[in-house]
Amino acid sequence: MSAAEAAPDRYAVMGNPVAHSKSPRIHGMFAEQSGEHMVYEKILVAEDGFAEAVAEFEAAGGMGLNVTVPFKGDAWALADSLSERAERARAVNTLIISDAGLYGDNTDGIGLVRDLRDNHGVPLAGARVLIVGAGGAARGALPSLLEEGPAALHIANRTADKAEQLAAAFADAGTVTGGGYDALTGGFEVVINATSAGLHGELPPLPDDLLAEGAACYDMVYADEPTAFVRWGRDHGAALAVDGLGMLVEQAAESFFLWRGKRPETAPVIRALRPA
Structure with a gap:
């Protein structure tokens, strides 16, 4: 045959x-x-x-x-x-x-990294990176993100201790910290939304001064219309604000x-x- x-x-x-x-x-x-x-x-x-x-x-x-x-x-x-x-x-x-x-x-983390780094030209090495959310999507992305060598990676979550525990689990792989939304201060060059809130038109409470100049905002979920987080990024001056369709591929x-x-x-x- x-x-x-x-x-x-x-x-x-x-x-x-x-x-x-x-x-x-x-x-x-x-x-x-x-x-x-x-x-x-x-x-x-x-x-x-x-x-x-x-x-x-x-x-x-x-x-x-x-x-x-x-x-x-x-x-x-x-x-x-x-x-x-x-x-x-x-x-x-x-x-x-x-x-x-x-x-x-x-392959989720490498998919995220390749979309950000290769498709969108976002440098991760030496960058200050924020992950919003401390659930399974964030955990899946962390190994590959940390391999890129960011200067610092912070995890923010509604429940601060969940973010702190996740940060502690990866502390051997880089400068990783965690905390609640209320403690967020600005200056991040890459902000990744790892919550599914945007699919429901909702947003975590993010401060207006979160983004460094030229920052990239990346939503790990994707939709036919811009997600709430992508719209937030555009409204707050992000140089790039995209959803996770490229990560999916x-x-x-x-x-x-x-x-x-x-x-x-x-x-x-x-x-x-x-x-x-």
Whole structure:
């Protein structure tokens, strides 16, 4: 049987909800670019059914999975082995299925870094960086952000002690501090919103003098219209204020590379997904 006649290799994204996911379209474009014989679907998983769903997918010959909310912690616990960045993030968004078992990685942070650094020209080395929020999205981004060598990274959260605990967990990797919103003072060159508040049109309480001159504001969520945080950045003089669509494509490209050994071109995919 020729490769063209063979059944395509199976990949999927698992989440709840998952209907809105752009991942099948992204990986479809990557496969077309690189000539890879594969299919990629989305699978809605019951909130208590992640391990069972992965076992079923593996038994049916599936070769790899992306994992989205709320299962990244479950995937971290389920994996037989982990990359260093997934271990530190305590979250997995990419699973490789092989005879050796389940290998878990986290490509969210590298997706964020590549979008900021490579696509938007935002220097992270030596920068004063603020992450707004101390949940799973922030934790997933921290390993890759700190590898870039920022001068200082501060985590701000509604609950100050949660930010302080997260900062302490990464204190060995750089100058990392944490605190509440009420203690925020200005001068940050890169501000990353790692909360989902913007999807609901809400904003954390940010001071008007938060941004250094020429600062970049980056929202890790994405939407067809500018998010509340992107609008805030533009209103407060940010040189760049963008959402996380590029991060979505870049983290997918890293997953694709882990699965297929080929690095796809991301720029045409981002252009295709961005509403006119």
